[in-house]
Amino acid sequence: MAMEENTVRAHCPVCKAPFLWRSDSPWRPFCSERCRLIDLGAWLDEGYRIAEETESSAPFLHPEEQ
Numbered sequence: 001m002a003m004e005e006n007t008v009r010a011h012c013p014v015c016k017a018p019f020l021w022r023s024d025s026p027w028r029p030f031c032s033e034r035c036r037l038i039d040l041g042a043w044l045d046e047g048y049r050i051a052e053e054t055e056s057s058a059p060f061l062h063p064e065e066q
């Protein structure tokens with residue numbers, strides 16, 4: 001029987017667990033909604049840190065024309 005053409009073995013990038021990646025999986029490339037949200041949260045966390053650093057830097061000042 002060869003019914004696996006819609007299924008790919010993959011490793012979840014978050015929990016590193018092997019899982020069957022189906023072509024209709026809504027959580028690709030993650031194994032589940034939970035891992036997808038964890039990855040999204042990590043991204044937001046980094047974004048916040050970058051935003052804070054940018055905000056603390058001095059704003060650009062226009063040189064006065066003479």
Ligand SMILES: [Zn+2]
Binds near residue numbers: 012017031032
């Ligand atoms: Zn996972």
